[in-house]
Amino acid sequence: MFKRIVTYVVLAISALLAGLLVYAIVILAGNYVIDNEKLVMNNSSSLVDESGELITRLYVENRQPVSIDEIPEHVQEAFVAVEDNRFYEHSGIDFRAIGRAVFRNIESGGKAEGGSTITQQLTKNVFLTNEKSWLRKVKEVLISINLERRYSKDEILQMYLNQIYFGHGAYGLQTASKLYFNKDVSELTIDEGAMLAGLPKAPNSYSPINDPERSKERRDLILTLMENQGFITAEESVRLKGKTIALDVQTTIENEAMYTYIDMVMEEAENRYHLSQEELMTGGYQIVVPMNKSLQQSTYDKLQDPIYFPEENEDAEATVMMMDSESGGVLAVQGGRNYVRLGLNRVNVMRQPGSTFKPISVYTPALESGAYSPYSMLRDERLAYNDFMPKNYNNQYSGEMTMYDALVQSANAPAVWLLNEIGVNRSLQKIGEFGFKISDRGLSIALGGLKEGVTPFELVKAYRAFNEEGRIIEPYFIKELYDRSGEKIGGASPVQTEVMSKQNAWNMTRMLQSVVKDGTAKAGTSQTPIAGKTGTTTYPAVPGATMDAWFVGYTPSVVGAVWMGYDSTTKTQYLKEGSSYPTVLFKNIVNDLPDEMRNVAFEKPDDVEDLAPPIPLLAVDDLKATMRVGGKGLLTVDLEWTPSDDERVRYNIYEVHKGEKELIASDVQGGSYAHSRLNPFSSKSYEVVPYDENAGIEGEASNIAEADFDIGFSF
Numbered sequence: 001m002f003k004r005i006v007t008y009v010v011l012a013i014s015a016l017l018a019g020l021l022v023y024a025i026v027i028l029a030g031n032y033v034i035d036n037e038k039l040v041m042n043n044s045s046s047l048v049d050e051s052g053e054l055i056t057r058l059y060v061e062n063r064q065p066v067s068i069d070e071i072p073e074h075v076q077e078a079f080v081a082v083e084d085n086r087f088y089e090h091s092g093i094d095f096r097a098i099g100r101a102v103f104r105n106i107e108s109g110g111k112a113e114g115g116s117t118i119t120q121q122l123t124k125n126v127f128l129t130n131e132k133s134w135l136r137k138v139k140e141v142l143i144s145i146n147l148e149r150r151y152s153k154d155e156i157l158q159m160y161l162n163q164i165y166f167g168h169g170a171y172g173l174q175t176a177s178k179l180y181f182n183k184d185v186s187e188l189t190i191d192e193g194a195m196l197a198g199l200p201k202a203p204n205s206y207s208p209i210n211d212p213e214r215s216k217e218r219r220d221l222i223l224t225l226m227e228n229q230g231f232i233t234a235e236e237s238v239r240l241k242g243k244t245i246a247l248d249v250q251t252t253i254e255n256e257a258m259y260t261y262i263d264m265v266m267e268e269a270e271n272r273y274h275l276s277q278e279e280l281m282t283g284g285y286q287i288v289v290p291m292n293k294s295l296q297q298s299t300y301d302k303l304q305d306p307i308y309f310p311e312e313n314e315d316a317e318a319t320v321m322m323m324d325s326e327s328g329g330v331l332a333v334q335g336g337r338n339y340v341r342l343g344l345n346r347v348n349v350m351r352q353p354g355s356t357f358k359p360i361s362v363y364t365p366a367l368e369s370g371a372y373s374p375y376s377m378l379r380d381e382r383l384a385y386n387d388f389m390p391k392n393y394n395n396q397y398s399g400e401m402t403m404y405d406a407l408v409q410s411a412n413a414p415a416v417w418l419l420n421e422i423g424v425n426r427s428l429q430k431i432g433e434f435g436f437k438i439s440d441r442g443l444s445i446a447l448g449g450l451k452e453g454v455t456p457f458e459l460v461k462a463y464r465a466f467n468e469e470g471r472i473i474e475p476y477f478i479k480e481l482y483d484r485s486g487e488k489i490g491g492a493s494p495v496q497t498e499v500m501s502k503q504n505a506w507n508m509t510r511m512l513q514s515v516v517k518d519g520t521a522k523a524g525t526s527q528t529p530i531a532g533k534t535g536t537t538t539y540p541a542v543p544g545a546t547m548d549a550w551f552v553g554y555t556p557s558v559v560g561a562v563w564m565g566y567d568s569t570t571k572t573q574y575l576k577e578g579s580s581y582p583t584v585l586f587k588n589i590v591n592d593l594p595d596e597m598r599n600v601a602f603e604k605p606d607d608v609e610d611l612a613p614p615i616p617l618l619a620v621d622d623l624k625a626t627m628r629v630g631g632k633g634l635l636t637v638d639l640e641w642t643p644s645d646d647e648r649v650r651y652n653i654y655e656v657h658k659g660e661k662e663l664i665a666s667d668v669q670g671g672s673y674a675h676s677r678l679n680p681f682s683s684k685s686y687e688v689v690p691y692d693e694n695a696g697i698e699g700e701a702s703n704i705a706e707a708d709f710d711i712g713f714s715f
Contacts, residue, residue: 364500
C-alpha cells in the first residue's frame with residue numbers, strides 16, 4: 001500500500017514538473033518571438049520614383065491611434081460580439097471556439113467557421129507571415145498566450161482596433177470613423193459601431209460606399225449578435241435595425257491623382273510578391289515605381305477638364321494608361337475621372353474595342369500568313385456572311401482597296417472580307433499570342449464586336465508589339481521592392497514574347513502613322529510622331545449613339561490607351577460623339593511628356609525594309625490627243641497630260657471605241673505618249689489611267705480625248 005502511494009506521488013510530481021516545463025517552454029519561446037517594435041504602428045511603406053524622390057507614403061497619415069478609453073464601450077462590445085465573444089474569458093487561445101469550429105467545419109464538409117481569437121488575429125497581422133505551416137501555427141499559439149501574459153485585455157483590444165483595416169485606405173478605428181461618419185471615435189453610436197465592426201472581415205464587400213445594402217445586412221447581423229450576448233436589449237436591436245446607414249464620407253487629404261497607381265501597385269505586390277494589403281501597409285517597405293509623377297498628375301487633370309468630352313457628355317467616364325514602350329514600366333494610369341481607392345478600376349474593365357482590334361484580329365494575322373502585304377487588294381463591298389452583313393461607317397464602297405487604305409480609312413467591309421479569307425482560327429491563334437482570352441468565334445471579331453470585350457490594359461500590352469519589333473511585354477508597376485531593412489526582395493524582370501516579325505511590326509507602324517496623319521485619327525495636334533488606331537462602338541438602341549470611344553497608340557517612347565464612355569450605356573445616357581475626343585486627349589497627354597521622351601522619331605530597324613508611302617493615283621483631267629502624219633507609222637496620235645508629281649506613278653493608255661476600251665500601252669512614265677499603230681476604221685478616242693505597279697491597282701480614268709489634226713479638222 002505504501003509503495004502504491006509513493007508511486008502515485010512520484011507520478012503526480014513528475015506530471016507537475018512536466019507541465020511546468022512545458023509552460024516554461026511556452027513562456028520562453030513566446031517571449032523570444034515577440035518583437036515589441038512591431039506593435040508600434042508607424043511602419044508605413046513608401047513609394048519612390050526611379051530617382052529616389054518620394055511620391056507618397058502608403059496610409060501613414062490615414063492611421064490615427066486612439067486609447068481604449070476614447071472608444072465607447074458599446075463600440076468595443078460590437079467588435080467582441082462578432083470577432084471573439086469569449087475575449088474576456090480565454091487566455092489568448094479559445095479551445096472551446098476551436099472545438100466548435102472544427103465540429104461545424106466537419107459537419108459542413110468545408111471551412112464554415114474559424115476559431116481565431118482577437119489576440120490571435122493581432123498576432124497574425126503583426127508578427128507572422130502568410131506562410132501555411134504547423135510551425136507558423138505553433139508560433140501563433142505561443143505569441144498569443146504570451147501577449148495575454150504581457151498585456152491586459154484592454155491593451156490587446158486597443159492594439160487590435162488601431163491595427164485592423166476598414167477599407168478605402170482607412171487603417172484603425174479612428175480613421176474609419178472619420179472616413180465613413182466624419183466624427184471622432186468617441187462620438188460613434190451603437191449602430192455606427194456595429195457597421196464598422198462588420199468591415200474587417202471583408203472591407204471591400206461590406207463597404208457602405210461600395211454596397212450599402214450588403215453593408216446594412218452585415219450591420220444588422222452584428223446587432224443581432226450583440227443582443228444574443230446581452231450587450232443590447234431586443235428593443236434596442238429592433239430599433240437600430242430600422243435605421244439606414246447615414247454616411248458622411250470625409251474628403252481625403254491624399255492626392256487623388258495618385259489613387260489608381262497606388263492601388264495597382266498594391267495589387268501587383270499581392271499577385272507577384274504575395275504581399276497582402278495589410279502587410280504592405282504595415283511592413284515598412286520601399287517600393288520603387290516607374291511612375292512619371294508629372295505625367296500622372298497631367299492625366300488626372302485632363303480627365304477633370306470637360307473640354308476633352310463631347311457637349312452634353314461632361315459626366316462621361318474615361319480611363320488612361322501610358323506605358324514606357326521599351327521597359328514595360330507604367331508611367332501613368334487613371335482608373336476613372338472620379339476614381340476612389342480600391343474602387344472600380346476601368347483600366348481593367350472589359351469593353352468593346354471596336355476598330356482598335358483590327359490591327360490585332362485581322363491585319364497582323366494576314367501579314368503574318370505571308371499571303372498579304374500592306375498593298376494587297378481587299379474587296380470593299382457590302383457582302384452577306386450568313387446573317388452577318390457588315391457595312392462601312394460612311395455607307396460608301398469602292399469595290400476594292402488596299403490593306404493600307406482599309407486600315408487608314410477604318411473601312412469595315414474589307415476587314416471582314418479579309419478575316420473570312422484568312423480564317424477565324426488563324427485570327428484567334430494570333431489574338432491569343434497577343435495575350436487576349438476571348439470566347440468569340442464569329443467574323444464580328446474583325447470589328448471588335450466581342451461578347452465580353454477587352455481591357456485598356458490588354459490593348460496597351462498588345463500595341464507595344466508594333467512599336468518594339470513584334471514583341472509584347474507584361475506591364476509592371478513595381479520596379480524594385482525593398483523590405484524594412486533595406487534588402488531587395490523583388491523587382492521587375494519582364495519577359496518579352498515575339499508575336500509577329502520585325503518587318504510586319506514596322507509595316508504596321510507605318511500604316512498606323514498614316515491613320516494619325518491622314519485617317520480617322522487626324523483630330524488634334526502633337527509635337528511628337530504618333531501611330532495608333534481609333535475605335536468607336538455604336539449603341540444600337542439609339543441611332544447615331546456611341547457606346548465606347550477609343551484611341552490606342554504609341555510614340556517612339558510611350559504606348560498608351562484612352563477610353564471614353566459610360567459604365568452603363570442607356571437610351572438616355574450615351575456618347576454624342578466618337579473617337580475624335582479620346583484622340584485629342586491622347587495627343588495632348590503626349591505633348592506633356594518630358595523632352596527626352598517627346599523629341600524623338602520612329603527609327604526603322606536596320607534589318608527591315610521601309611514601307612514606301614502609298615502612291616497617290618490622282619485622276620488626269622487635261623488629256624489632249626493630237627493626230628499628225630508620220631512617225632513610226634503613216635499616222636501618229638500624240639497624247640499629252642499633266643503627270644503626277646510622284647515619279648512612282650505610271651499610266652495605262654486605253655483606246656476607246658463605242659464604249660469599249662482596249663489597252664494599247666502600260667507602265668508609261670511621264671506625261672506623254674505617241675501611238676502609231678492606228679486602226680483606220682475606228683474613232684480615235686483615248687483615256688489614261690494612273691497605275692501603281694507595286695500594288696497592281698489603277699486609279700480613276702481620265703477625261704476622254706478625241707484625236708484631232710493640229711490643222712483644225714478631224715480625221
